[in-house]
Amino acid sequence: MFPSPLHEPRTTVVLGRWLGAAVLVCFLTGLLSHLLQEPPAWLSGLLPARPVNGYRVTQGLHVISGIAAIPLLGAKLWTVYPRLFEWPPARSVLHALERLGIAVLVAAVLLELFTGLLNTLQWYPWPFPFRQTHFWLGWLATGGLLVHIAAKAPLIARNWRRPRVPVPGRRAFLVSVTAATGAVTLTTAGQTVPWLQRLDLLAPRRPGTGSQGLPVNRTAAQAGTVSVPADWRLEVVGPRPYRLTLADLRRLPQHEAVLPISCVEGWSATARWRGVRITDLLARAGAPPGSAVRVTSLEADGPYRIMEMPAQYARDPLTLLALRVNGETLNPDHGFPARIVAPNRPGVLQTKWVVRIEVI
Template sequence: MKRLPIPEEERFAAASHSARVTSRIGLGLAITFTVCFLTGLVSHLIQHPPTWFFWPSRPIWLYRVTQGLHVVSGIASIPLLLAKLWSVYPKLFGRPLVRSVPHALERLSILVLSAATFFELTTGLFNVAQNYPWTFYFPQVHYAVAWVAIGSILVHVAVKLPVLRRALTREPAEAPVPPPAGLSRRGFLRTTWLTAGVSVVATAGATVPLLRNVSGLSWRTDHGTQGLPVNRTASAAGVRQAAQDSAWRLSVVTPAGARTFSLAELRALPQTTAELPIACVEGWSQSASWRGVAVPDLLRIVGAPPGSSIRVSSLERYGPYGVSVLPGEHTADALTLLALELNGEVLDLDHGFPCRVIAPNRPGVLQTKWVSKLEVL
């Protein structure tokens, strides 16, 4: 059998493989991926706050914006990454394969960069679709690999900085040469930017209400029970029977003692109505009208000061978010509710009946449903 010759790097003369194209796309990818990394870091810190971290309760839309940016910038990074890989793949055929130790380290760093970035964007896209064809715990692995990806990007930029400077500055006029076959440099760049823009517009309706009518690929619109999407149903959480039990009581524990409230007693307390968005880590968000007992009012009733941190426990025993902590900046906010109604109706079972937490500027995974116990810390 005749062996096909291995092409040489110099044989790839298309304009899409030029250093200028690679640098411009790389710069765009660095911007979108950095935005994705920083907003993802914010989300991680909110869910796993260290002692020094502070996240306010106002403005109520801030997390909605940061997490929407996280997902949108991640989606924009996908076509940019593919275009970047296309522009540089001829370098795989460069000879010799390893010219020096620094060259070997550079190639290894590019391999790590490509693998980590591809992993982050691919698994993030699966997470948006709530499809998990793997056995590892997505948040931990996604967070860890994000640091590998951003670190490798910084190393790559530092190594390639001289090349970037040359490629991104205006080149001196040269004698005209016949243009290479195929798409021109500008044509390839325009196609790349257009593809990234279309991918954003086609999906951003999940978090940008103004785009919902034109985002054909957006996930999670306002369709759902009581006009609000449901990520985890009562059946999936295994709480259907306990949540509908007439003997259900809310237990509120303070340093001074404990007190219980029936659903009728909670409804008899002063009620507060608030228009608040619920924003999930998958990037979708939706505003709704909530009505229930303001947490500061409930704390005063049981003799605890508003601004105290509260551990919230759900009837769901085995889920990773069956317990959450409401920090003091939220328990002091009059818009933080123990919600009993949604959009003018009694909470549906899948939305957290008999009661749930809804607090401004919090991830949806921390808006605990099917609440059974509040502990003042």
């Protein structure tokens, strides 16, 4: 029924090494992304604001490794799928538990990669919350992978080194899988790797495409902020609270910062931002050293309408309340009249349509 000689342990072990590396990189970078978005209290003050491109690199690796894992997983499952038809299906209680563990592992990895891929398209055709589900599936898949490696350690060890007698077709098969994985990776990684942008054929985002030279995830129309109230004021709340009009903000000392917007979906784009340093606004409000801030957006709802920024970001000289991008006044989709830009933070925390900054 299964005549191919490639349904054998050595081919599976080679593919398993590649797949295991991709899954572990994807898990660790995804865990970092989760901690940056929702840090526990003990970690909040320890997250670094530098390097400025840190999140761009780690989240880019997260999506790149996740996409690369898809063809690798397909090839590995093909090498072992005859085992699904073993009879009897369970030879002992231990064998039944092993097969159950493999079923959980395969299901978790498939669902993790499937939901992650659709997240890059911002398409959520399921009733459960994506981010929380994706987070816990990552733990389940990685834990299942480590248990599987431990259970199969003797078999892996026997087939780790290249055998003296080659299996016909193995080299061609592995070369084909490598070529497919490389092609998928190269044609999607350009959404975050600048020197691969010309090959960005399959990725859902092109970094230089969009209004004012930047893509947009959440538009002003979606957020309900197309029309900013005529009496808009920035409210800064601290020991010495005050309010500023847009004209007042423009009269304050202006600073520039070249920073990327790096989104959890895997794309990132660098822009030149100009505005008022957050640290200057806090100093005017009498904020004590080491103060964090809470930023509120004009949008009526949304999970990131209110954002908290730890002190190390708030006091960084590159963190701005930006009024301009790439030499132009912010348009509504990019956060007019003012938005936050800070180094080494996820794009969802670069709050747009800012109306209030509160010292905490």
